[in-house]
Amino acid sequence: xxxxxxxxxxxxxxxxxxxxxxxxxxxxxxxxxxxxxxxxxxxxxxxxxxxxxxxxxxxxxxxxxxxxxxxxxxxxxxxxxxxxxxxxxxxxxxxxxxxxxxxxxxxxxxxxxxxxxxxxxxxxxxxxxxxxxxxxxxxxxxxxxxxxxxxxxxxxxxxxxxxxxxxxxxxxxxxxxxxxxxxxxxxxxxxxxxxxxxxxxxxxxxxxxxxxxxxxxxxxxxxxxxxxxxxxxxxxxxxxxxxxxxxxxxxxxxxxxxxxxxxxxxx
Numbered sequence: 499x500x501x502x503x504x505x506x507x508x509x510x511x512x513x514x515x516x517x518x519x520x521x522x523x524x525x526x527x528x529x530x531x532x533x534x535x536x537x538x539x540x541x542x543x544x545x546x547x548x549x550x551x552x553x554x555x556x557x558x559x560x561x562x563x564x565x566x567x568x569x570x571x572x573x574x575x576x577x578x579x580x581x582x583x584x585x586x587x588x589x590x591x592x593x594x595x596x597x598x599x600x601x602x603x604x605x606x607x608x609x610x611x612x613x614x615x616x617x618x619x620x621x622x623x624x625x626x627x628x629x630x631x632x633x634x635x636x637x638x639x640x641x642x643x644x645x646x647x648x649x650x651x652x653x654x655x656x657x658x659x660x661x662x663x664x665x666x667x668x669x670x671x672x673x674x675x676x677x678x679x680x681x682x683x684x685x686x687x688x689x690x691x692x693x694x695x696x697x698x699x700x701x702x703x704x705x706x707x708x709x710x711x712x713x714x715x716x717x718x719x720x721x722x723x724x725x726x727x728x729x730x731x732x733x734x735x736x737x738x739x740x741x742x743x744x745x746x747x748x749x750x751x752x753x754x755x756x757x758x759x760x761x762x763x764x765x
Contacts, residue, residue: 499523500518502525514528547572548570548630550570550763550764551577551586551632552583552651553567553654554568554583555567556590558594562640563643564637565591566633566657566759567589567593567604567631567634568634570630570763571627571629572627582621585617585621589631589634594637601631601634604634635759635761637659641659641660641663642659642663643657644657644658644660646658646670646674646676654762656676656761657759658757659755660754664750664753672755675730683729684757685730686725689728694721698717726742730758743755
């Protein structure tokens, strides 16, 4: 009976034995009691800091639907457990299939009739640590989706959408580039006008006293540098410092990148 209860709840031997004793050997009553106790215990843990965890991705077989989810916990020990990994992967698959587009939407959703909020609490109870969905994004693409997970601990992950098809190797390389170079936008046109205006104001403040025509020339150079540092297609490719990402894509005769999400645990 203890084994049956452990299999159904994922909880330890001692807790299961105590619950069975209290319920007079009624497994269903023991499960209910453990769930109630677990929920109460989970709520107490929910204020704790979550600086560890993993990034999970899921892409459908057709390559058109996908999601990336950052699931945080308190320690890397828990992040390596099968329970944690299984829960994170289940969240990523659900986000991809349902189209839930952000962390708050995912927390508010239900999977197979069970709320994600309750699922989080149950996993907190099982694992003994606070858990938090810190980031989530879903993609539905007319092109193709590609993923990149950096390192064994999966603390950093990228999902990118192309407007056509890239080779698997190039898709992975562009994902790795995004992970390393941290672009904020895909292309120059994606940068909001107010962001450009703010950058120009900052640069003008630094050049007080110079002639207007000189300031405008310097401003042009400064803004170009801003684009090169923050726009994916303008960035110098991490695997070839003589070429931009746009040039790499063009030389490969491939599609271009349309969108991406980059999530990092603890950042």
